[in-house]
Amino acid sequence: MITTSQDQQSICAALFYFTIFNLQYLDRELETDMSSKAIEAVLLTPELLEIILLHLDMTTLLVSAQRVSRHWLCVIAGSTKLQQALFSNQ
Numbered sequence: 001m002i003t004t005s006q007d008q009q010s011i012c013a014a015l016f017y018f019t020i021f022n023l024q025y026l027d028r029e030l031e032t033d034m035s036s037k038a039i040e041a042v043l044l045t046p047e048l049l050e051i052i053l054l055h056l057d058m059t060t061l062l063v064s065a066q067r068v069s070r071h072w073l074c075v076i077a078g079s080t081k082l083q084q085a086l087f088s089n090q
Contacts, residue, residue, distance in 0.1 A: 048077045053082055062086055 013047065042048045053065055061082065066073045076082050 037046065047081075049075050050079045050082060053079075054085060058086055 049072065053061060058067060061076070066076050
């Protein structure tokens with residue numbers, strides 16, 4: 001099969017855009033994966049989770065936050081600051 005210079009340019013352009021599109025997609029996937037790992041690392045660090053939870057309203061902290069996971073329940077139960085915030089407002 002004989003292709004012209006214009007056909008070759010079209011094929012190269014199509015491959016170029018296909019490659020760019022795939023690289024952008026992979027970059028977004030990697031970025032999302034890294035973001036998820038960073039969020040997970042923060043939420044699994046008791047000191048950081050405590051700081052975040054201190055910004056919740058006390059009803060949410062008392063009723064909902066403790067039901068998220070056993071880890072959160074243990075952090076809330078074991079945190080002096082969170083216990084003071086929960087029971088000093090009642």
